[in-house]
Amino acid sequence: MQIDLTGRTALVTGSTQGIGLAIATGLARAGASVVVNGRGEERVAEAVRAVRSDSGGDRVSGAVGDLATAEGAAAVVEAVPEADILVNNLGIFGSAAPLEIEDAEWLRYFEVNVLSAVRLIRALLPGMKERGWGRVLNLASDSAVAVPAEMIHYGMTKTALLAVSRGFAKDAAGTGVTVNSVIAGPTHTGGVEEFVRELVGEELPWEEAQRAFMVAHRPQSLVQRLIEPEEIAHMVVYLASPYASATTGGAVRVDGGYVDSILP
Template identity: 55%
Template sequence: MDLQLTNKLALVTGSTAGIGLAIARRLAAEGARVIITGRTEARLAEARAAILQETPQAEVRGVAVDFGQADEVTNLLKEVPRVDILVNNVGIFEPKPFAEIPDEDWLRFFEVNVLSGVRLARQYFPLMLAQNWGRILFISSESALQIPQEMIHYGTTKTAQLAVARGLAELTAGTAVTVNSVLPGPTASEGVEEFLKKLAGDGKTREEAEADFFAHARPSSLLKRFITPEEIANMVAYLSSPLAAATNGASVLVDGGVVRSI
């Protein structure tokens, strides 16, 4: 299937590993010109090399930015003044008991997980409306719908992303611009692999640790395994394309059936 993304300019935040890198690779493979972001030049170089190894003809460049710093986001916007596709993927998470989460953590989580996307959309969204085409995607989480008790602050920011996305979508009525959220379930990211290694260190194999996780931590999963970043990227690539014109203001689950809803 041709997703008709050739020469579209896409910015993917937090894209040197995991879901973000998988999205950047998929968009590049579809012919999009891709801008990746990360906190260090070294990670950006590694990610760019990985994309070019898979798609040698890809046009991809990196911009170093810490999305927890407003001035660095401002510099990114100056360097990348417009895009056709914005994928707000950057995010942080950290398990912590609710009573031990200080104001500083709440503010830090909102700064990175919510305001990063708001700041970028504030510049790019009006330009998309003016050209009458564009795609904005917020990579949220199933935790937006089922707030995890071990990181309530994280889940709250993921819910806030859904609200921002839906609000922006309301402003697109009658245009060819869409704004959607993608809600991954438990995904085999770098952090998850480290988590499984720790469990395996307790005498379990990786496979046993994964089975134990889905038996006790995510028993509602129908997939019964961690989702791959590539499986998330496939959905994002479709929603980024002209073929997805009729999907707007949606919260699209790619969660392996964890969320029990109709």
């Protein structure tokens, strides 16, 4: 399958590292003009260079802004007033004792993981509908369906993204714009490595620590390993392409079989 996104502009939020960086690179390899987003000028510039180098493309730029704030979102929209592909990847996660999560933390997770996506959809979806083509992709998680006891606040936000995706897909009905969520399973990123170390300790070599984490904390995984960011990116690039024109309002799984359900 040859995916050609030449002529399309893609904005990928939270794309200076991890899954977001892999998605930005994958879209650039497919020919899209990609806008990398992050909160700091230096990190964004570094990511732009990395995407250009790894994709072989030169149509890569940056948009700096903290999307957890209305001001930051406005700055990004000013830099990218139109986009054909919007990938809401920005998110934070962490473990916490359920009864010790305070109001401010619940609100912070909602602001970063959910409202950041809503802000950009609200700004960019109208233009997609007017032009008769567009793709909105919200990065959810297996935690949206199988909420971990130690990450209830995170799971809540990812469940909310499933509803956000389904609702905006209805708003875009019949316009040529699709809106989907991608349910990513436990993925190998720098942040996840730190999270694994928190739960299984610092003393084990990484491969042993990863196996111990999967056995103790994610035993439902059918691949029995962490997913690589590029594997998530492959699905996103497909859903961003014309080949996925009949897939909308869905929650598409790249979870390594983690969610023990035929349907999400």
